[in-house]
Amino acid sequence: MSVTKTGTVTIEVDGRPLDAEEGATVLQTLRRHGIDLPTLCHYEGLTPASACRACVVEIEGARTLVPACSRPVQNGMKIRTNSERVRRARKMVFELLASAVDTSTYPELQAYMREYGADPARFGDDVARVSEPVREDNLLYVRDYDKCILCYRCVEVCGENAQFTFALSVAGRGFQARVDTGAGTPLPDSRCVFCGNCVAVCPSGALMPSIEYHMREAGTWDEGRQQVTTTTCPYCGVGCPLELHVQDNRIVKVTSPRDHPVTYGNLCVKGRFGFAYVEGAATAPVAPAATGRD
Numbered sequence: 486m487s488v489t490k491t492g493t494v495t496i497e498v499d500g501r502p503l504d505a506e507e508g509a510t511v512l513q514t515l516r517r518h519g520i521d522l523p524t525l526c527h528y529e530g531l532t533p534a535s536a537c538r539a540c541v542v543e544i545e546g547a548r549t550l551v552p553a554c555s556r557p558v559q560n561g562m563k564i565r566t567n568s569e570r571v572r573r574a575r576k577m578v579f580e581l582l583a584s585a586v587d588t589s590t591y592p593e594l595q596a597y598m599r600e601y602g603a604d605p606a607r608f609g610d611d612v613a614r615v616s617e618p619v620r621e622d623n624l625l626y627v628r629d630y631d632k633c634i635l636c637y638r639c640v641e642v643c644g645e646n647a648q649f650t651f652a653l654s655v656a657g658r659g660f661q662a663r664v665d666t667g668a669g670t671p672l673p674d675s676r677c678v679f680c681g682n683c684v685a686v687c688p689s690g691a692l693m694p695s696i697e698y699h700m701r702e703a704g705t706w707d708e709g710r711q712q713v714t715t716t717t718c719p720y721c722g723v724g725c726p727l728e729l730h731v732q733d734n735r736i737v738k739v740t741s742p743r744d745h746p747v748t749y750g751n752l753c754v755k756g757r758f759g760f761a762y763v764e765g766a767a768t769a770p771v772a773p774a775a776t777g778r779d
Contacts, residue, residue, distance in 0.1 A: 494562075497564065523597045531641040531642060533552070536636055539597070541575065545565075579598045582634055584612045626693060633663070635664070640654055706737075710732050713728050721755075724747060728741060
C-alpha cells in the first residue's frame with residue numbers, strides 16, 4: 486500500500502508518543518518504530534484486504550477493533566496494541582481458522598497460536614471443516630484448498646496489484662467462500678498464465694509448487710538441507726534475479742527477492758518454473774500447452 490507523505494502527525498501507542506507519516510497505516514507506522522503485530526493476510530506491496538483481522542488494535546473512541554493494516558493514522562490517535570480485548574479477538578481468529586483448515590504447512594500461524602494460547606479443539610470434534618480434494622490439473626503447482634485461509638493474497642497479486650491476469654477470484658459466501666477460477670474451470674483452461682506469483686505469496690501452503698508438494702508427501706522435503714543461490718534469469722534481457730532453492734544437488738523451487746526493484750518478488754512462468762534444462766530431466770515441470778501463453 487503506497488503512502489502519500491503530506492506531513493507528520495503524533496500518535497500515542499500503548500501510552501508512548503510516536504511520530505507518524507500522515508497517510509501511512511497504523512501497521513506501517515508501528516513497524517517503522519520496531520513494533521510488530523501478528524498478520525496473516527497482509528503482504529507488503531499488496532492492497533490490504535483486511536480479511537483475517539489478526540492485526541486488529543484498539544483505538545480510543547472507536548466502537549470496534551480496527552485492522553491496523555488498512556487504518557490510516559490520524560493526529561492524536563491513541564492506540565492499544567496488546568490489551569485484553571485485542572488479545573482475546575486475535576486468539577479467537579486463530580482458533581476459528583485452525584478449527585476449519587489444515588495449518589500443518591503454516592508455521593507462522595502455529596507460532597501465533599502458541600503465543601496466544603489458542604485451542605481450536607475446544608470447539609469439539611464435530612466442528613465444520615473445509616473438505617476439498619487436492620487439485621492437480623497441471624504440472625507446475627498444486628491447489629490444496631483444505632489449507633486455504635482466504636487471505637486474498639493470490640487474488641490481489643493475480644489482479645491489478647501485479648499480474649493483471651484476473652484468473653482468480655473469491656466465490657461463494659460464508660463458509661462456502663472459496664478461491665475459484667470461475668465455475669471450477671481447470672487452470673489450463675482458465676486465464677492463468679502460470680507465473681506462479683500466487684504461489685509465491687500464499688502463506689499457508691494452499692498453493693504449492695508440484696515438486697515441493699510431492700516431496701512433502703514423500704517426507705523428503707527438508708528446508709534445513711536446502712541451499713539458496715542467487716542468480717539471474719537467463720531467458721530474456723530484463724535481468725530478473727532468481728533464488729534457486731537446491732536440495733541434494735537438485736533445484737526444488739525458484740523464488741525472487743521481494744525487495745528487488747526489478748521483480749518485487751514476481752516472475753513469469755519461465756523464470757519460476759522453467760529450470761528443467763539445468764538437469765536435462767524430461768520429467769521436470771513444463772508449462773501446460775493448453776494455455777497457449779508464454
